[in-house]
């Protein structure tokens with residue numbers, strides 16, 4: 195566990211942790227020595243010549259004074275390390291989060307991350323403050339008490355050593371079962387927390403279907419599982435608490451019995467027995483405390499393991515020297531990619547020419563969003579190469595790649611700030627004029643006019659006070675402000691009212707400009723207007739060409755177009771006037 199604590203704190207704090215352990219060990223040793231000195235002091239005091247106890251009493255007083263002198267700074271340093279730990283663990287988790295590839299952030303992991311940064315960090319806090327100290331006490335005390343006893347009677351020393359060994363074995367066994375139960379409970383708690391959030395989010399749907407009384411089966415199951423996990427945790431903890439307590443008490447009784455026998459046998463004086471029993475009591479004390487705090491220590495151990503697992507998560511490799519892109523075209527060359535072994539792209543090769551608009555179309559689940567994520571290097575392909583400006587994206591540092599690319603997702607996340615704050619995310623050092631200009635071009639001004647508070651109106655958590663089309667316009671304004679030569683855009687599929695639709699189309703047109711645009715296109719108008727259309731099917735670029743070329747080829751695209759046009763009430767003849775929108 196101590197190694198895990200060193201790992202979690204990082205090498206820069208290794209020295210401080212070693213010093214803290216040094217202070218705790220010194221305090222435990224001095225306290226142990228003081229208890230050991232009690233034996234000769236009591237022996238002399240209870241013997242025939244109490245005045246011979248003086249040197250021992252002075253030595254005892256000195257040992258206690260030394261203990262007090264060490265104990266005070268040890269306690270202070272423990273609390274200071276606790277504060278450092280809290281700050282630095284949050285800092286290290288934050289740094290790691292900033293390095294993890296965007297694809298890492300699935301809903302489950304984000305939920306787990308919240309728990310890790312709050313509850314699990316607090317679980318660890320108790321370690322330097324007091325838990326570590328109990329552990330050090332429990333290890334150092336037998337190391338002092340057993341040899342000290344050996345000076346008086348080897349049989350009592352051997353019995354105490356056997357008791358110490360039994361304690362260590364029971365502690366180890368109890369640790370394992372408690373840790374397994376804690377890991378299980380942690381997983382179940384995380385699941386229950388996720389289900390509660392899901393239940394809250396699903397309220398509109400559940401109410402719409404009159405499902406308010408019977409609730410939500412998944413949540414009920416999760417709560418039952420949580421209850422069961424609590425019981426398992428209690429049962430797993432019991433052997434540790436009861437077993438350790440029992441062994442400690444049994445050891446004390448055994449020593450008492452053995453001591454009495456030795457006194458009756460005449461090989462030990464009564465005064466020595468009393469003194470040795472004081473020492474035995476001292477041996478029992480930290481073991482009892484360990485039994486009480488064992489649960490917290492094991493939970494902290496699990497928390498440390500989880501935090502170290504996060505800190506050890508592999509990030510995408512970054513090159514030592516970043517290669518400069520030449521131009522702004524994008525190319526995928528024989529790219530293969532799958533999620534958890536399920537293939538999505540099977541040797542996709544396609545080119546997105548510089549300064550042109552390429553529409554990516556294909557059935558749902560064909561891998562269109564995956565293509566965008568590969569170009570933005572949310573993850574690396576299993577095989578093949580993604581090039582931006584002729585350079586493999588793996589040969590560019592992330593900040594250099596992202597300085598070339600803006601991504602506008604369909605599902606736009608807005609921060610719980612004002613409209614302006616959210617646009618400024620595109621380029622935090624932009625002037626107010628630049629922010630307003632980008633926002634106006636993306637037709638965000640209309641949104642500001644609509645909301646009370648104008649530009650400073652809060653958008654709500656995640657942008658909940660705005661419609662899907664409005665959120666995407668803000669995202670386009672961010673991209674305009676960032677002003678990169680390449681834009682990757684997932685067109686909104688949501689049905690928009692005519693005003694919103696028109697505003698969004700204008701915003702997209704402004705963003706396209708002279709830029710290289712790869713757009714997952716859903717609207718017939720956007721697809722038709724693109725300079726090039728790539729049809730993704732079966733994990734490859736099944737067809738590539740202009741709207742006319744692909745219609746003439748009468749393949750996937752022509753079929754897709756016919757179906758979509760029928761659904762939208764269009765007729766497919768070349769002489770049709772261009773419709774307003776689907």
Ligand SMILES: Nc1ncnc2c1ncn2[C@@H]1O[C@H](COP(=O)(O)OP(=O)(O)OP(=O)(O)O)[C@@H](O)[C@H]1O
Pocket residue numbers: 533534538556557558559560561562563564565
């Ligand atoms: N994070 C993920 N983990 C596992 N599978 C995923 C993940 N993301 C996508 N997939 C799967 O990969 C396939 C391609 O997904 P992708 O989102 O790229 O398709 P798409 O063409 O953009 O679909 P749509 O048009 O419906 O958005 C789908 O079968 C999807 O279920």
